[in-house]
Amino acid sequence: MNALNQRHAHACQWAREAGALALDYFRQRDALTIDSKGVQDWVSEADRNVESLIRSRLAETYPEDGILGEEEGWQAGSSNGYWVIDPIDGTTNFLRGLPDWGVVIAYVEEGEVQIGVIYVPMQEQLYQAVRGQGAYCNDQPLHLSQQPIELSSVLIYMGFGRRTALPDYLARIDYLYQCQMDQRRLGSAALCLARTAEGLVDGFFEAQINPWDVLAGLLIVEEAGGWHNYIGQPAATGTMRVLACAAPLQEALTPLLHIGQPR
Template structure:
């Protein structure tokens, strides 16, 4: 296998192993030590232990790669690329016993995601992609339908957190409804992007979000035939991002969401 194929195989294996560990914690979540990182921003011992497992597995096979993780930060490497990991994306859902959370790994090289994996343990769904080689869901090819999506039949995930501006969020809601689009909040950007890729929803937008939340999902959307605003653009590593991913037919309709500041 070439390097990307090896990294893809490793990422899929590690995501499943990490998902099993996360599930063990999920089943006894009332016993976990939980700390606040900010307003409505939580971290538990499960997040830390799952990230530690992922880091150790990556280092065993690709010790020269850098790693950027949500909980332990940046670890520089000597190779041309680095991993981006979110051990439990959707921690609030996880801690409250809700099913929508997942393990996320991405490999970045030349400022573009080359491998992306999102695993939802409760749903037993493994989404993955390798740049130029398509996307998969549970080892089967994943491709969005080619038919255009009419705005008045579209369903969009709209992300919001304490770091977002409430008046701007309300304005974006107003805009979506003016286009006759329906919307939801999920609480996991990684799964919102995965569901955009498989066509369960038609798009995802959040104005300020971290790379580890979205890196894998952006590639999965792209390789499944969707569109996102970082296609052919370098990814920022150390700053929050505004992200739009959607069915390609909705790009023009949804781009005004960026014009609403905040």
């Protein structure tokens, strides 16, 4: 097993372990300590402790690698690689008792995402990919169709947060409406991308999203045969404007990237 595949095996193992811990907290969520990071932006002891678990495994196994995590920020390493962690993507769903949340781990080397793992404990689904080796949900390969798609049948997930200007968001909804496409909002960017890769929906767009929410999922979509693009830099200090979809929808959905201005 080469070094990259070894990292991948560890990432899958840690995602499942972290997911089991998160699920324990989910079952006792009424007793959790919860803090606010902003309007409708929550963090709980579950988020912090799940990230700490993953960081401890990384420190034991790959102490030379850097780490970027949602809750604890950036920790520099001495190697050319670093890990990107979202311990619970979909915290609001998690705290409300909704099933749409997951553990997200990506590995970046030489500026390119090499490994993406999204574990959904409530459904026991492990979405994962290694660059150049395909995408999978559990042991089933994911292959997106390359055939043309009628726009009147298209369904995409649209992310929306309070950093996005409401007029820009509404302009995108209007664009989809005029093109006869439909949209939904889920509350977890990682799961939106996983379900895009699985072909359950046709795409995902969000105007301002953090790298830990999307880097793993973008690789999984790409390895499943999909297309993605973004504006911005996937760095600790910046947000990204992200579009991912089935490849035949690239032309129809690209205007979403250019409605409004990055903020």
